[in-house]
Amino acid sequence: MYKDFFGFKQPPFPITPNPNFFYLSSEHLEALDHLIYGINNGEGFLLLVGGIGTGKTTISRVLLEKLGDNLKTSLILNPFINELEFLQTILWDFGLIPEDNSKKSLLDQLNDFLLHDVAAKGKRALLIIDEAQNLGLDILEQVRILSNLETNKEKLLQILLIGQEELYFKLQLPELRQLNQRISVRYYLKPLKKKEVAEYIYHRINKGEPAVEIKFSKKAIKRIYKFSGGIPRVINMLCDRALLAAFVQEKTSISPVMVKKAEKSLRGENFDELDKEQEKRGLFKKIFKRKKAREMKNEFNL
Numbered sequence: 001m002y003k004d005f006f007g008f009k010q011p012p013f014p015i016t017p018n019p020n021f022f023y024l025s026s027e028h029l030e031a032l033d034h035l036i037y038g039i040n041n042g043e044g045f046l047l048l049v050g051g052i053g054t055g056k057t058t059i060s061r062v063l064l065e066k067l068g069d070n071l072k073t074s075l076i077l078n079p080f081i082n083e084l085e086f087l088q089t090i091l092w093d094f095g096l097i098p099e100d101n102s103k104k105s106l107l108d109q110l111n112d113f114l115l116h117d118v119a120a121k122g123k124r125a126l127l128i129i130d131e132a133q134n135l136g137l138d139i140l141e142q143v144r145i146l147s148n149l150e151t152n153k154e155k156l157l158q159i160l161l162i163g164q165e166e167l168y169f170k171l172q173l174p175e176l177r178q179l180n181q182r183i184s185v186r187y188y189l190k191p192l193k194k195k196e197v198a199e200y201i202y203h204r205i206n207k208g209e210p211a212v213e214i215k216f217s218k219k220a221i222k223r224i225y226k227f228s229g230g231i232p233r234v235i236n237m238l239c240d241r242a243l244l245a246a247f248v249q250e251k252t253s254i255s256p257v258m259v260k261k262a263e264k265s266l267r268g269e270n271f272d273e274l275d276k277e278q279e280k281r282g283l284f285k286k287i288f289k290r291k292k293a294r295e296m297k298n299e300f301n302l
């Protein structure tokens with residue numbers, strides 16, 4: 001692997017949401033500001049929506065680090081669960097052992113905990129649900145019920161829903177109108193801006209602590225921006241492959257040709273013929289331009 005060639009202490013472009021690699025782009029900063037303000041302000045319902053790979057999960061990790069000890073949190077990462085499992089997971093996350101397996105008793109237990117161990121002690125409790133676009137209507141109804149837990153002064157449980165764009169549209173369904181109306185803080189996370197892409201790349205390279213100086217040419221960066229549309233996860237995948245291409249050539253400067261190689265390898269080498277065929281028909285360009293980011297996502301199950 002190229003790690004040794006460049007002398008990286010850590011791989012710079014893993015696709016896991018690691019808060020240590022966090023780059024504070026204008027979008028990420030604004031999203032965090034909104035969420036931190038909302039949570040500190042005791043808002044009951046918050047929403048973070050964004051395309052695949054834009055950094056939503058990463059933001060939730062950074063958020064948890066920033067909010068500190070006075071906040072009890074439960075994090076639901078897999079929304080393909082039933083109502084009982086949903087409530088049980090929340091209890092476990094808060095350090096409770098579910099006493100009974102009826103919805104009512106789980107809710108009572110949670111309410112009791114939130115009243116006596118959280119609110120009474122001046123603490124807060126936050127439930128974060130990631131990939132919330134996949135939540136079934138039954139769980140969303142449960143979420144609404146949870147948002148009813150309150151004293152006459154404040155919400156007992158703050159809820160942050162995180163999801164892809166579908167979540168935003170799902171929340172507009174008539175069945176979910178009540179829930180949607182309760183969301184008081186919303187943020188739509190967009191990809192990195194063109195001028196941030198180079199900074200992002202060097203930020204991650206530096207976090208990897210290479211032993212040599214690594215340079216991306218301006219054209220290489222431009223190409224990365226074009227292909228990725230500024231989506232961090234796609235940038236990571238491209239840079240990872242581009243570094244591999246550089247390593248193969250024993251170079252420490254990344255050229256546009258290496259990025260092109262990376263694009264090819266991401267799309268699958270032997271699809272070239274098919275691409276050419278399409279191009280001949282004049283279709284490819286049109287479709288590719290419009291759906292570039294979407295295709296990447298589907299192809300790699302991002």
Ligand SMILES: Nc1ncnc2c1ncn2[C@@H]1O[C@H](COP(=O)(O)OP(=O)(O)O)[C@@H](O)[C@H]1O
Nearest residue numbers: 015016017022023053054055056057058232233
């Ligand atoms: N602001 C950022 N700083 C550093 N890395 C980021 C940032 N945003 C996203 N990433 C990286 O991009 C990839 C996708 O991020 P992730 O949070 O999983 O996206 P999402 O949850 O929106 O699909 C991860 O490797 C993550 O580390």
Ligand SMILES: [Mg+2]
Nearest residue numbers: 056057058130
């Ligand atoms: Mg995610």
